[in-house]
Each structure stands twice: as C-alpha cells, then as structure tokens.
Amino acid sequence: RYRDIAMMADVDTAIDDIVNDSIANLDDEPPVKVNLDDTDLSKKIKDVVADEFQYLLNILDFNLRAQDYFRHWYIDGRLYFHKVIDTAKPKEGLKDIRYIDPRKIRKVREVAKKRVRGGETNEATLVKTQNEYYIYNDKGFNYGNKTVGPTTTGLRIAKDSILHITSGLTDTNGTMVLSYLHKAIKALNQMRTLEDALVIY
Numbered sequence: 453r454y455r456d457i458a459m460m461a462d463v464d465t466a467i468d469d470i471v472n473d474s475i476a477n478l479d480d481e482p483p484v485k486v487n488l489d490d491t492d493l494s495k496k497i498k499d500v501v502a503d504e505f506q507y508l509l510n511i512l513d514f515n516l517r518a519q520d521y522f523r524h525w526y527i528d529g530r531l532y533f534h535k536v537i538d539t540a541k542p543k544e545g546l547k548d549i550r551y552i553d554p555r556k557i558r559k560v561r562e563v564a565k566k567r568v569r570g571g572e573t574n575e576a577t578l579v580k581t582q583n584e585y586y587i588y589n590d591k592g593f594n595y596g597n598k599t600v601g602p603t604t605t606g607l608r609i610a611k612d613s614i615l616h617i618t619s620g621l622t623d624t625n626g627t628m629v630l631s632y633l634h635k636a637i638k639a640l641n642q643m644r645t646l647e648d649a650l651v652i653y
Contacts (some may be wrong), residue, residue, distance in 0.1 A: 454631040457640055458527045463633070467526065475519045483507070483518045511549050521551070528554050529619040529631030534609070549615070555592045557614070558606075560585055584611045 457463055476483050476586045486505045488498045509515065532552040537545055562583040569575050589606030621630040 453637075454527050454529065454633045457633050457636060462643070463636060463640065467523065470526065471519050471523050475522050477519065482515055484514065485508070491537060496586055508546070508549070511546060524551070525617065525619070529621065529629050529634075530554050531615075531617040532557050533615040535615055536615050552588065552614075553592075556590060557586055557588045557609075558586055558593055559611075559616075585609060586611065588612045 458467060488501060488503060491498070493501070512521075514521075521531065532554055534550045534552055535546055536548040536550065538547055561581055562579050564582050566578045566580065567575060568578055586609040587606040588609055618629045619632055621632065621634065622628060623630060
C-alpha cells in the first residue's frame with residue numbers, strides 16, 4: 453500500500469524533495485562519515501573503526517546508492533540486508549551486503565508455552581522463545597503462499613545473517629512497523645476525492 457501511495461505524482465515529488473534534503477549529493481565529499489573526536493578511544497582503535505566503516509561503505513556502494521537506500525527505507529518503513537561471509541573463513545569478516553525486498557522476507561519466532569500454577573486457583577501461561585530465524589521467498593508472502601506448521605515455505609536464513617532496520621514508528625499496539633507515509637494515506641484519499649469531483653463537475 454505504501455508503494456502504491458509513492459507512485460502518485462504529487463507524493464513522488466514530495467519524497468524526492470525529502471530524499472534530496474536528507475542525503476547530501478556532493479562530488480567532493482561522501483554523504484556520511486564517522487566522527488570519533490569526542491570518544492576516549494586511542495588513535496589506533498579510531499583508525500581501525502574508520503577503516504572498517506569505510507570498508508562497509510564500499511561494500512554497500514553507499515556513495516552512489518545512498519539515496520536509493522534512504523528512499524526504500526522511507527517508503528517501506530524497513531530495510532533488510534543479507535550479510536554474506538565465507539563460511540570456510542568466518543574470521544575474514546563480511547564479504548558482501550545485499551539488499552532484500554521487505555515483501556519477500558519474514559521473521560519467524562518459534563515459542564513454547566507452559567502453564568504454571570501459582571496456587572489452587574491461579575494459573576499463568578509462560579511463553580518462551582525457542583528459535584528465531586528468517587524465511588525468504590522470492591515470490592513474496594502476499595500472493596497465496598501456503599503456511600505449513602510454524603514455518604512458511606521458503607529459504608531459511610539464520611537470524612544473525614540478516615540486518616533489519618525499521619522506521620521506528622509503530623501502531624498503537626507497538627507490534628506493526630509503519631512507514632513515514634502512513635500519515636499521508638488520509639490526505640491522499642481526500643486529494644483523490646477532490647480530483648474525482650473536479651472531473652465530474
């Protein structure tokens with residue numbers, strides 16, 4: 453639904469303005485850099501952190517794709533990245549970081565429920581998380597994919613292999629992540645109604 457909203461001409465123009473104001477697109481300097489001047493770290497550690505930070509920016513091709521990443525995050529309200537390592541040589545660290553469409557990945561949490569009695573009449577249910585992982589399905593999860601048992605059909609990915617960033621906005625229950633475009637839904641519906649009325653008149 454958020455992507456449908458973003459396809460509207462007026463909304464798309466507004467998103468472009470927000471992205472351009474948020475991400476500096478200058479040829480002589482990068483869009484983001486790390487500043488450790490106010491830390492108590494030694495110069496050696498600061499150099500290591502700066503080198504690793506630059507390495508991650510290079511993997512993400514951040515200087516060229518920063519606006520694309522920010523746009524995806526702003527519209528969808530979330531970002532998923534797959535952290536790729538060489539399983540034969542894990543100490544060498546990250547080899548690649550790949551963007552994943554949020555519609556094609558879902559987090560699965562397997563829980564075990566246990567009833568506990570606190571007396572003759574009092575009884576409570578304890579919920580304990582047994583396993584957490586992600587399921588990736590190239591066809592997405594909105595078009596009739598069947599759910600079998602506690603999992604959904606697709607490729608199973610370890611929790612530590614996925615980098616998940618949200619907008620920080622949630623619904624009133626605090627369970628569903630919202631996009632920054634959520635507040636634009638009502639205004640957009642009103643604008644569509646006015647446009648239809650103008651056509652009729």
